[in-house]
Amino acid sequence: MQPICRPLKAGKTEISIMDSYLSKHNIVSNATPLFLHQEPADAIYAVCAGCFKLTEQSAENNEKVIGFRFPGELIGEDAIHNQHYQYNAVAVGHTSVCKIDLKELNECGKLMPELQLNLITLLSKQNAMLREEFSSVVAKHTAESLLAAFMLNLFKRNSRYQESGTKLYLPVGRDAIANHLGFRRETLSRIFSKFQQKGLLSIQAKNIEILDLAKLEHIAYS
Amino acid sequence: MQPICRPLKAGKTEISIMDSYLSKHNIVSNATPLFLHQEPADAIYAVCAGCFKLTEQSAENNEKVIGFRFPGELIGEDAIHNQHYQYNAVAVGHTSVCKIDLKELNECGKLMPELQLNLITLLSKQNAMLREEFSSVVAKHTAESLLAAFMLNLFKRNSRYQESGTKLYLPVGRDAIANHLGFRRETLSRIFSKFQQKGLLSIQAKNIEILDLAKLEHIAYS
DNA sequence: CGCAATTTTGACGTAGTTCAACACGTGTGG
DNA sequence: CCACACGTGTTGAACTACGTCAAAATTGCG
Known part of the structure; x- marks a missing residue:
């Protein structure tokens, strides 16, 4: 078994509280689905370590990567009001999640209001994350600014729970990133090269380090 | 005072419950900010009628429209864990909101767990909305597919609380839409014309009607 | 080590954005 | 009534960013 990368920082986060009351950690191996589209939604998951990729099946049966989730973030949180999951969630590399069973949560929640407050905070944070992610990719006309904004978003999200705010291990393949951003692997590769030259x-394989934050921001918001 | 367009459908929605327990409706006039970036965050708002535009101030001091909010949706929900609002929220046309005061909510929430459950459902729905909005605009390489997906997303969001799923009154100006999607007003105009020709x-001014859903979907997901 | 999968680089053509300039309708105020 | 500003829509011409095809280079794994 490979080691799991980028664990959640130690400390009394909302997730660790959830974890201690409700559930045990689950280990999910590389390429294993956490859940699939249309499956009955009976749990929320919080990522503790590793990375997940969320995908949709589009019309022509080609996969579309609609997002990535990192430690501290939720997956399947719309299970609270939906009967079925709306997308696929698949582990990228070996991962660890905290499974929050909805039945259990409901029962415990009635007795422990602080658990509900906890969930409210988690959902609020996830909301903020989604809004930031959205505003980082919307209204970007060039692939360069889109990629720059995407990278900045990744680093920001990782720095919350990761020791270094400038280093990032991204276990995702180039195709998945390109797919997610809506361009071809060649284009992605070219821009990565350009960013390195500048x-x-x-970039060494899947290890990425930010060298010039200011310039990257300038490209992103140009 | 102009009439407020597109009110929330009657019925026991989470918002009406919040409203009856916590607060009164607030009327917000056209172009009036609900709150601004950096202001202390002391309340969540739920849109009851009308439309709000969310904006960010980018580096070169030009406004970027990061989203729109319609009846049934939340604004400023990250106030739960943030001290300050992260963006501007401005009324487009005359609107009505339900203000959920956080202090009040905290006090009431301790006594009434069902109020907390209510908020959890609201947040979960907002989460789902954000994720859908995101996946509708991400990875669109042509302006046509982006606009088609954006329109479909708008109609879907409005049909939940609106009588007609095919008609939409969008009080927002062309520039705001173009800004939000990241292209020029000309491009927007061209594509709107093309969609009408096909x-x-x-489109009559700010009234939009879907005539061919299937073809629009085909363009969006191509 | 060797094969397969993934990533990078190059050359080229084109679709589609952008820029610039104009046309049209409407509201406003002198 | 006209002059003006403003929002919106239209059109043409130029450019360039990205996709495509092809091949080399690198990485990963048994």
Whole structure:
């Protein structure tokens, strides 16, 4: 079994509280689905370590990557009001999640209001994350600014729970990133190369380091 | 005072419950900010009627429209865990909102767990809305597919609380839409014209009607 | 080590955005 | 009534960013 990368920082986060009251950690191996589209939605998951990829099946039966989830973030949170999951969630590399069973949560929640407050905070944070993610990709006309904004978003999300705000291990393949951003693998590769030549990023396989935050921001918001 | 358009459908929605327990409706006039970036965050708002535009101030001091909010949706929900609002929220046309005061909510919430459950459902729905909005605009390489997906998303969001799923009154100006989607007003105009010529949409000023859903979907997901 | 999968680079053509300039309708105020 | 500003829609011409095809380079895994 490979080691799991990028664990959640120690500390009394909402997730660790949920975890201690409700459930045990689950280990999910590479490429294993956490859940699939249309499956009955009976649990919310909080990522503790590793990375998940969310996908949709589009009309022509080609997969569309609609997002990635990192430690501290929720997956399947619309299970609270939906009967079925709306997308697929698949582990990228080996991961660890905290499974929040909805039945259990409902029962415990009635007795422990602080558990509900906890969930409210988690949902609020997830909301903020989604809004930020959205505003980082919307209204970007060039692939360069889109990729720059995407990278900045990734680093910001990782720095909350990760020791370094400038280093990032992204277990995702190039195709998945390109798919997610809506361009071809070649284009992605080219821009990565360009960013390296300019000294903005340092990339070795799946390890990425930010070298020039200011310039990257300038490209993103241009 | 102008009439307020597109009110929330009658019925026991989560928002009407919040409203009856916590607060009174607030009327917000056209172009009036609900709150601004950096202001202390002391309340969540739920839109009851009308439309709000969310904006960010980018580096070069030009406004970027990061989203629109319609009846049944939340604004400022990250106030739960943030000290300050992260963006501007401005009324487009005359609107009506339900203000959920956080202090009040905290006090009432301790006594009434059902109020907390209510909020949890609201947040979960908002989460789902954000994720759907995101996946509708991400990975669109042509302006046509982006606009088609944006329109479909608008209609879907409005049909939940609106009588007609095919008609939409969008009080927002062309520039705001173009800004939000990241292209020029000309491009927007061209595509709107094209969609009308093809018989996909009928547009009269700010009234939009879907004529051919299937073809629109095909363009969006191509 | 060797094969397969993934990633990078190059050259080229084109679709589609952008820029610029104008036309039209409407509201406003002198 | 006309002059003006403003929002919106239209059109043409130029450019460039991205997709496509093809091949080389690198990585990963048994």
